[in-house]
Amino acid sequence: MALLDGMGRITIEVAGALLPLLIFFLAFQALYLKLPRVYIANLAKGILLAFLGMVLFLQGVSVAFLPAGREIGEAVAAxxxxxxxxxxxxxxxxxxxxxxxxxxxxxxxxxxxxxxxxxxxxxxxxxxxxxxxxxxxxxxxxxxxxxxxxxxxxxxxxxxxxxxxxxxxxxxxxxxxxxxxxxxxxxxxxxxxxxxxxxxxxxxxxxxxxxxxxxxxxxxxxxxxxxxxxxxxxxxx
Known part of the structure; x- marks a missing residue:
């Protein structure tokens, strides 16, 4: 299995999971929170890091942990x-x-x-x-x-x-x-x-x-x- 197989699909799924949370926060920011721009900039950086981290983790799970665990299990069961x-x-x-x-x-x-x-x-x-x-x-x-x-x-x-x-x-x-x-x-x-x-x-x-x-x-x-x-x-x- 290639290292980047299926990464596009995972990226879309992670983006779809984080986007509603981002929209929810922006709505509260505009209506109630009124946080300073510095906080918003730090929040944006944190969301970007979380997005990249989730994509890399799920990709690693897909190409490494899941197939390795299954192969080890089958080998031990023999x-x-x-x-x-x-x-x-x-x-x-x-x-x-x-x-x-x-x-x-x-x-x-x-x-x-x-x-x-x-x-x-x-x-x-x-x-x-x-x-x-x-x-x-x-x-x-x-x-x-x-x-x-x-x-x-x-x-x-x-x-x-x-x-x-x-x-x-x-x-x-x-x-x-x-x-x-x-x-x-x-x-x-x-x-x-x-x-x-x-x-x-x-x-x-x-x-x-x-x-x-x-x-x-x-x-x-x-x-x-x-x-x-x-x-x-x-x-x-």
Whole structure:
């Protein structure tokens, strides 16, 4: 696949996504905000950078992350010892979450807002380990044909049961973490990896079996941060 294949289509899609926001802001600027020209000039530069960044990122996803994840998944699925998918998923889940920009932003905001009470690195490692466990469970589901609901229903019930025991400062962080962990790195690479694994295992359907991993990734940070909140609460007592 050529590096610039499909870039024109992506550019048009990104422009179509940003244009309504730009029109919305200009209307408020003309009617209500009346911000100085310097601010408008900086805003225009920021929008241009965001436009270029989104185009380059989506193009990179299209030509690199998606095909690479699928090829790696199919290659790993060809291994006779299917149990190796579980530690492989743990390793990749940890690395992808550790590199996820949205996770870094959340950890920074948590550390700053709590004035260091909740460590930035502690949240980062908690989320990374939680997602690593969830990806390994997702690989086990693919390897041994375990229904997705066997993980989701007990997982969310456990999260609800943990709420009264966790430190209240961690509850909001926990549920936000679920959305943050399913950022662009996880969705683009790990999802295509799971679809590739499902395509490479005989008897698995990439549509019915390959999807569902992101749901597990969204659940894992909720549980891991709530458990961390329970530990903080016990340490305070």
């Amino acid at each position: 291994i006779d010892q299917r149990w190796l998918l579980i530690p492989f998923g743990f390793f990749l889940g940890f690395l992808v979450t550790y590199a996820e920009p949205a996770v870094r932003v959340l950890c920074y905001q948590v550390g700053e807002s709590s004035s260091g009470y909740i460590g930035e690195s502690l949240i980062l490692y908690t989320l990374s380990l939680g997602v690593a466990v969830s990806v390994s469970l997702g690989m086990a589901r693919l390897a041994y044909a375990i229904p997705l609901l066997f993980f989701l229903i007990p997982g969310y019930l456990t999260a609800i049961l943990l709420l009264p025991f966790s430190d209240r400062e961690f509850i909001g962080i926990a549920f936000d973490s679920g959305g943050v962990a399913t950022g662009p790195m996880a969705v683009t690479f790990l999802l295509s990896l799971a679809v590739g694994v499902a395509a490479g295992i005989e008897g698995r359907n990439p549509v019915t079996d390959g999807f569902g991993l992101i749901a597990l990734i969204a659940l894992a940070p909720i549980l891991s941060v709530l458990v961390l909140g329970i530990l903080y609460r016990r340490m305070q007592k």
